[in-house]
Amino acid sequence: MTQPASDSPCTALRGDVLSFRGDPFVDGLDASLQYERDALVVMRDGQIDAIGPAAELLPRLPADTPIEHYPHALITAGFVDTHVHYPQLPIIGARGLPLLDWLERYTFPAEQAYADINHARAMARLYLGENLRNGITSAAVFCTVHPQSVDALFEIAQGLDMRLVAGKVLMDRHAPPALCDTAQSGYDDSAALIARWHGQGRLGYAITPRFAPSCSPAQLEAAGALWREHPDCFVQSHLSENRAEVDWVRELFPDARDYLDVYDRFGLLGPRAIYAHGIHLCEREYGRCHDSDTALAHCPTSNLFLGSGLFDLAAAKRAERPVRVGLGTDLGAGTSFSMLRTMDEAGKVAQLRDAPLSPAHALYLSTRGGAHALHLDDRIGSIAPGMEADLAVLDLRATPLMAARMQHVDSLDEALAVLMTLGDDRAVRATWIAGILRHDRDHGEPVTRRVL
């Protein structure tokens, strides 16, 4: 254990720990997976101070150190949801239509309500509370066109000391007038939000053009200019989700080589840029994502719900040009807050692609892989000294069926498979953010209640 940098007290979690020190798609599972039975995770000042065998670390802890013991559980890094729309909570499960019809019919009417900051605050509370119940400790979040929808989310996330990335949607065409900004007002509002929020505590701002069809060339130009002026910000958008959308983009931007090239031309590719879906990409687009260090957010529950298509994870992670990939819930087109459910659906999509996804690889995608996609893997996504202490505790016996099934498990891989097949929010025993217990399934959540 490192010497404490301060006299501040530490807290420790005891249990089986599973984390990743690298990318199993690139380095292989043996080199990247770290599994320690009966380990201790020691936290201090919001960071991980030490991780190692409990028998070794316990004698070195101050006698009064609080220790939370989690038997029959896995302690993992908190989940990272790399793509989600918090304003769409009120339309989860609105019957599946193709993307462009779904936007018109459900999404645009729902998003208009966020002109009212009180509605935005109520939904932000619900959204962040659900994240905690599901072990999600970081996310990249779309707000609406209204700047106050960002204020509402960041105000509450700041109270939770959550590492959250979010931004005001930019859209100046092909939407109801009440949801449209202009190239100039979108630029001005985003710049003001960056000044107000980016780098405050653990918050990061994402420049957020909704998707190419909803942004005029002038607006994409302004978004690119904004990123050049604030290069440490994030960029998030959508890419190649649905065939009709891809055709529409070709009509709207006839000079672009392909969909990704639209964003490229406006300077919107690079580190900390993340694009949701990327289902119908050509080889040039994968290569360009790799070369520019642009990430993809794979959102299987949404892709299945809207019938968008099957993401080709094996193609995205091809060894000679691996692309950064994280998992996203993509609520409200996504159908679950649970990253366990999302991992399970990613596994099914991979099966349909004839390229099975191992449970450990799926867990990587929802933890360190998501952090890597956001270029935040030096701070979150794994359990190691110096990392921020964002943790999820996953109960392997959360339901009677899981408890019975786990009795027949004879490997870690099989335990993970059962966890992601049968698990959901009930399997999240606890969620710790920056070393503070924010969700305790069995004993209430007094600290969180004050914030939410």
Ligand SMILES: [Zn+2]
């Ligand atoms: Zn989306």
